[in-house]
Amino acid sequence: MTAPERERLARAALNFVGEPGSVPLATEVAAKGGERAYDDLLAGRSLLSEDLALRAQRVDPVAELLRAAEQGIRFAVPGDDEWPAMLDDLAFADELQQRGGIPVGLWVRGPRRLDEMVQHAVAVVGSRAATSYGCQLAADIGAKVAAAGVTVVSGAAFGIDFHAHRGALTVDGPTVAVLAGGVDRAYPEKHAPLLEHIAHTGLLVSEAPLGAASMRVRFLARNRLIAALARGTVVVEAAVRSGALNTANWTAGLGRTLMGVPGPVNSAASEGVHQLIRSRGALLVTRPEEVLEAVGPMGSFMLREPRAAAHPRDLLPIADQQVLDAVPIAQPALTESVARIAGVHPRRTREALDRLLSAGLVECVSAGWRALRDTEAPG
């Protein structure tokens, strides 16, 4: 199914005249639909600024869509099969971010269907000024999550974003880059090869029209889309002023799962993440499996908590464990004393001590029995 062509053209025109994340425009379109919002704007019956009306008259949406199509770029709008229903949540998200609302449409470049790609998706974001620790983790999470069939959504920026996409690509996994500028432009320029690669295997998505440059307001608008296109967001590294925290705010505002990867407390690059875990209820995650468990379809990724390798003590019968626990660690004790403290009959204690001796868990010195070091005292 595709949206009616007049609706698409109207929304394309509105997309050209309004800024990404413009709340008045989103509100108008939500109330009237694209076609009527556009007609009203052209006819001067709109509450939107006159400036917008003037520009609307100059835009030729048919030409714009054709120009895009020539570059393999489409403009997806509500009503298209491809339109992700999860974007609707943006209508209710807290608008404290200067930008907000459901986008009037999205410019999409790549061979895959957007709705399918983001059906199971997680955003992996973080600082541009990332450490090698963070970059390695981002790549590892990107790879393992994508290998499990979950799409990695990120912003193609330097640092964490880059490595998250790269991780997904190393396993030929699904990844979507949501850009602040046009999907026909490589920003940052150095990531042109990455973006080309993603355009051929995954998707590039942007709310900004073709040719649009990247600027701070558009990053703020873009971050809400990253949050909205994923079931949850993992912040891998973020200093206290990182833009990734803006994406985190959107994630929380949308009621999606917010996750953070901890790091050394003396690393400035982890400080923002630690704050998210401490004060914003972000879930601490340490491994890709924990990310999958948190955002995967219910029950599809069952996680086993990491446990230490079985300790020799755990393999003993309970009675032998009781005896072992009662053997002193430093100064040796006689069998009778061990029996008393263990609360086990002396004859059975003697038998247990023999087994513990064979197992190498205790030693017998002149003054009695002593536990060997590797039985490790608890605490």
Added chain:
Amino acid sequence: MTAPERERLARAALNFVGEPGSVPLATEVAAKGGERAYDDLLAGRSLLSEDLALRAQRVDPVAELLRAAEQGIRFAVPGDDEWPAMLDDLAFADELQQRGGIPVGLWVRGPRRLDEMVQHAVAVVGSRAATSYGCQLAADIGAKVAAAGVTVVSGAAFGIDFHAHRGALTVDGPTVAVLAGGVDRAYPEKHAPLLEHIAHTGLLVSEAPLGAASMRVRFLARNRLIAALARGTVVVEAAVRSGALNTANWTAGLGRTLMGVPGPVNSAASEGVHQLIRSRGALLVTRPEEVLEAVGPMGSFMLREPRAAAHPRDLLPIADQQVLDAVPIAQPALTESVARIAGVHPRRTREALDRLLSAGLVECVSAGWRALRDTEAPG
């Protein structure tokens, strides 16, 4: 105020015949008081084991208390001013730990009053097999917390415990070591100088009678006292099998504040702590100030979240920020385009751009205005 001498003698005797943390003994004493529990045991009217009754007949509590007093050691019991009321919470703590209950008494060695020392106290615990990262943090937390007048409670073990005590001692701050064996014995032996130091400036405390050796069951019993003698417990490092997790369980069971210091996710020594934060609701803490905020007397330690140094952008008037946000980061744009995207009148935009130019936040090239790198795009 001190407890009646007969009650103290009865409890000292019971302490000698029962193991630390014996639940049947604690239950009996809670129901009858020390004196009657002891009399009943001697008269064979007790539900406690016959074995205990036999041993009770052999103990001479007067001699034991005298022997202790000669070494400067006292036996504190409920009714003494020194007895910390917070130990009463152990009557209600979940007894899943093999050991539990309010101790019948505590052997105390050192110049300070126990109740005063633990009035504002935090436990700082962790792995024996700690990393230098963990040891440094433990010392830092120990020092800063103690310098603020909050007592550092720990177990004098190798690794984190040692460095937590050491941190407190470096600032001549208050610290209490809770031992699994007798307070007259140095365990571990290598920590004899540390324990001597604490015995002269702080307190050594144990539920185990003089001369008692350290063994696994006694560590389990001891851990509940560490948790009970502090308002909260910070776990600095703990592998998934660390005994510090046992102390963490007691802390949670007692409804005290459980805290954990994160570390690199690839450090096995932080794995147990990450689990506590992930699954047990432990509060993530990264600095001593955060520990103080969590356990200090209400409102006494107000914490300011770390913030990045003020960014030049933050110092601008709002209108100038709006203009700056609309200046492209890569390709330059003309004033009119910046004005349109900023939603600011062209004349005012021109004035703002001039100010931004002087402030070094934008540059003017042949094709127009461009934001300079350090304005850092958000995300």
